[in-house]
Amino acid sequence: MAEPNRRMITLSIMAATIMQTLDTTIANVALPHMQGTMSASQDQIAWVLTAYIVAAAIATPLTGWVVDRFGQKRVFLASVIGFTIASALCGLSNSLAEIVLARLLQGVFGAGLVPMAQVVLMDINPPEKQGSALAVWGMGVMVGPILGPTLGGWLTDTYDWRWVFFINIPVGALATWGIWRYLHPHPATRRMRFDVFGFATLSLAIGALQMLLDRGQQNDWFSSVETWVEAVAASVALVYFLAHTALTPPQRSFLDYRLLKNRNYVSGLGFIFIVGLVLYATRALLPTMLENLLDYPVTLTGLVTAPSGMGTMLSMLIAGRLIGRVDLRLLLLTGFALTAFSLWQMSGYSLDIDQAAVIWPGVIQGIGLGLVFVPLSAATFVTLSAEMRSQGTAIFSLVRNIGSSIGISMVQALLVRGTVSAHAALAEHITPLNPAWTNPAVSRAYDLAHPHSAAALDALIERQASMIGYLDDYRLMMVLTVIALPFIFLLRSPRRSSMAVIEPQALVE
Secondary structure, three states: OOOOOHHHHHHHHHHHHHHHHHOOOOOHHHHHHHHHHHOOOHHHHOHHHHHHHHHHHHHHHHHHHHHHHHOHHHHHHHHHHHHHHHHHHHHHOOOHHHHHHHHHHHHHHHOOHHHHHHHHHHHHOOHHHHHHHHHHHHHHHHHHHHHHHHHHHHHHHHOOOOHHHHOHHHHHHHHHHHHHHHEOOOOOOOOOOOOHHHHHHHHHHHHHHHHHHHHOOOOOHHHOHHHHHHHHHHHHHHHHHHHHHHHOOHHHOOOOHHHHHOHHHHHHHHHHHHHHHHHHHHHHHHHHHHHHOOOOOHHHHHHHHHHHHHHHHHHHHHHHHHEOOEOHHHHHHHHHHHHHHHHHHHOOOOOOOOHHHHHHHHHHHHHHHHHHHHHHHHHHHOOOOHHHHHHHHHHHHHHHHHHHHHHHHHHHHHHHHHHHHHHHHHHOOOOOOOHHHHOHHHHHHOOOOOHHHHHHHHHHHHHHHHHHHHHHHHHHHHHHHHHHHHHHHHOOOOOOHHHHHOOOOOOEO
16 A cells, blocks of 8 residues: 655654654763763763663563553654653753753663654555665664764854753754644553562563673673672573563463464574674774874765765665665675675774775675664564564664674773773883883983883873774674674565565554
8 A cells, every 4th residue: 555655654754763862962072061060070970871871771671561551652752742742851951860851861861762762664654665664774873973072062062062952943843743744543452461479570570680780891891790780680580580571371461472383583683782892892993993093083084974874875785775685694695794894994903004904894884784784674573463563673673782782882991991901911011121211212202210201101002002992892803793694594485475474563543
């Protein structure tokens, strides 16, 4: 059935998606400015990020039940309006407590926007156009976090940190109008019962895990009592949730375990975990490396990293048109191979690289991730029945976010430990027996008898050690990407004709 308003629906829900995904990273660069306004310590201001991440993680699995209970259009409108109001409250905040509470609301209302957008795009498009629809959705999901720091840095430098949040108001207003005007109300089915115990245990497990990952580095991981409490709470709650889900009928369980019987869906969860881990971990490393070690200003950092997002958008559009014509596993293989190649190039960085050496690996990685994300989404959901999409997409987004949290925490921890280890190894060579001291220029510039010269030498060693730490992280990301390659063949690549099994629902007038 032709959908006359398909384009307007797509524009509206993608505006909401980009607004939400931008906010996962846009506030990061503004934290130092917020810290001064709120008179908060570095540990306290980190709650601006933690509150959003934890709230979104807990609320994401709830999306399927809320849509089933109240209907897709109502939930979508409530989510966009709530997210927009919460964004305004963030910008108006004058204390740490106010902005943390507003960020909690942002996380709760924004959690369902990405999975609901994916469901709507699949429902309003016929099977032969679902690949292109997923490409559009993927651009919002993947490009938002990439461009977030760039836009956040520009808004903070040009105007004020509050505009990092105020920018959402006009976007949210347009998205609200488009969804209200064009999206047809889809009646609530109310097939799912709310599983209080399942939701409580899953929320506790996810919340404790996110807290552990977000605060582990500053707590020195398992040398802290807090980390141990969070780890035990997450483990116990997860065990109870899994046991409860296995023993509860699907109609009464918070998670329909029939999802886990679908091989493509389970394989897709594993791959999206790796995509989240590699994408966000790399994006967390590159800006700090450029700004701290290569002295790039924030604006220039945004300019040299932005082409990666352009590569992602281009490859997603291409991948969307290739779905149904080319084996999805071939696209995935190409995408992962390009991503691994770009990480191999990044593992050869040095302290005197030029801008081209930063831009081109980023573009290649962006193209690779685009070729992965679209066919992966298609392969994951093409064999999933329409009534299971809401819950399936919510879990899909949750696993991607958990992968990104684990990836960021892992590379940051390894960066700190790798830098310390490399510093110690390099410092061992600073002895009077080192032949370099026979060079008069060296001995004068770094005369250890003078404190300033010794400090300058230590700063040089620290800079070199930090670069070694970054390179080790890039190699780790490359190895993880290569390891994932053989598992691509666990996915079944459906033929174009078989994609017609999923019947689109008429959601527009």
